[in-house]
Amino acid sequence: MSVNSQSRRQFLQTSTAAAAGSVMPYWFSSRPTLAQEAAKSPNERPVVGCIGTGSRWHAVGRHALNFADCVAVCDVDALHLDEARDIVKREQSKKGRDVAVAMYEDYRELLDRGDLDIVTIVTPDHWHSKIAIDAMRAGLDVYCEKPLTLTINEGKQIISVLNETQRVFQVGTQQRTEMGQRFLQAIAMIRDGRIGDVQKVTCDIGGAPTSGEIPVVDVPRGLNWDMWLGQAPMVDFRFKEGGRWGNSRCHYEFRWWYEYSGGKMTDWGAHHVDIAQWAIEQNGDGQGPVSVEPVSVEHPVPFENGYPTQPDQYNTATKFEVKVMFENGVEMRIVSNSSDGNGILFEGTKGRFHVSRGRMRGGPVEELESNPLPDGAVAEVYGGRKPTSHMENFIECVKTRSQPISDVWSHHRAMTTCHLSNIAMRLGRTLNWDPESEQIVGDSDAQQWQGREQRKGYEIDVPV
Structure with missing residues (x-):
C-alpha cells in the first residue's frame, strides 16, 4: 500500500473515531465544506472507481470528482468507457490531480484492484444489485443510482450483505437532498x-x-x-x-x-x-x-x-x-x-x-x-440542519461511518x-x-x- 493510501485510510479511521463523540447529525457541521477540505488535503480524498459511465454518470461521476480521486472507470460499451476516461483525466487535471485512470470492461477486475475506497454504480437497473453486493463484499462503500433493485428479493439480499459487511451505502434518490x-x-x-x-x-x-x-x-x-x-x-x-x-x-x-x-x-x-x-x-x-x-x-x-x-x-x-x-x-x-x-x-x-x-x-x-x-x-x-448535496453527504458518511440520508x-x-x-x-x-x-x-x-x-x-x- 502506498504512503498516500495509508494516509487516506488513516484519515478515514480517524474521522470515524471523531464522529463517535459528536452529538450533531452526521451531515451537518459549521466547518468548511468537504470540497474545501479535500482541495486543501489530497490525502483526505477517497479513491473511487466508477462502474457504468453512460448518460446518468455524467452527473453522478462528475459530482464525485469534487470529493474523490477517480483511478478507474468501467463500462461494457467501449465508447462510454473512452469518453469517461477522457472526462476524468480532463477534470482531475484542471484541479492539479494528474491521476492515472485505468479502464475496465468487466467490473470484477475493477473491484479486484485493492486500492479503492468507494464505487459509484450507474448501470442499467438490472445490474445494480449484483454489482453492489460484489462491491460491498470487496470491502468498498457504495453510491448506487436508483431504483436500487429490480425485484423485492434483491432488496432483501442487499440488506443482508449490508448488515454483514457494515459498508456505507447511499442510494441516488437526489429528491431527498438537492432536488428536495x-x-x-x-x-x-x-x-x-x-x-x-x-x-x-x-x-x-x-x-x-x-x-x-x-x-x-x-x-x-x-x-x-x-x-x-x-x-x-x-x-x-x-x-x-x-x-x-x-x-x-x-x-x-x-x-x-x-x-x-x-x-x-x-x-x-x-x-x-x-x-x-x-x-x-x-x-x-x-x-x-x-x-x-x-x-x-x-x-x-x-x-x-x-x-x-x-x-x-x-x-x-x-x-x-x-x-x-x-x-x-x-x-x-x-x-x-x-x-x-x-x-x-x-x-x-x-x-x-x-x-x-x-x-x-x-x-x-x-x-x-x-x-x-x-x-x-x-x-x-x-433531525438537524439542511444537507449540502447527495454526493457530499455520501462522502461525509464514508468518513464518519454513518448512515447516509438515502439509506x-x-x-x-x-x-x-x-x-x-x-x-x-x-x-x-x-x-x-x-x-x-x-x-x-x-x-x-x-x-x-x-x-x-x-x-x-x-x-x-x-x-x-
Missing part, C-alpha cells in the same frame, strides 16, 4: 398537522413511451452485449432511429423493458413513492402496504401469465392507476396522469396540497405566509411498493402483502414474482 427542498417542507407541514390526519396520497409519476416494432440489428462495435444483459435472458439486439436516444433494448431506453427495469413505476416511483412513504411514516421495518390493487393498466404489447408476448417493442405499462392501502389506513394512488400533474398530492382531514420539483400549491401552502412553520420544522425532518432500508420499503404494483399490473389482480414478513399472502403464483430467474454465470449468491 420543497419535499422537505411538505413533510414538515404534514408533521406540523397542517392538513390534519393524512387520508390519501396521490403520486403522479407519468407514463412510459411506446416504440412500435424495433428491428433486430447487429450489435454495435465495442458493446459487450452478453455482459450488458447480465442476469436477463439472452435476446437479439434491437435498434431503430427515433427520439433522443433511438429506440432500443439498450442504454437509456432499457427503462421501458420489464427485463431490465420497471418502467415509470420504478423510474419515478423511486422518487415520489419514497417521499410519500417517508411523509406518512411507512418506510421503516415492519411498515408498508397491506394490499395493492391494479385499478387500470395499459401495456403496449399483449401479456400472457404476466409476460409480454412480443419481443420487438417496449413492454412496460404506458398508462396505469394502482390503489395501495397501508397498515395505518392511508390510501395511496400511483398514477400515470392526474389533473395536478407530476408530483405528490397530500389530502388530510383539514386540507390538501400538491408538491412537485417546481412548486407547491394549495390552501395550506398559502397559509404559510401568515402562519409559517415553527423555526427548525423543516430541519427537523432530517437502503427505507429505499427497499418504497421499492417494495413499486415492485408489488408492477407485479399486480402484470398479473392483473390485487395482491395482499404482509409488511412484517415481507411476503405476498395467499397467492403462491404471485409469490414467485418476488424474485426472477438469473442467467447462469450472473447469479447472486445470497440466501433470501
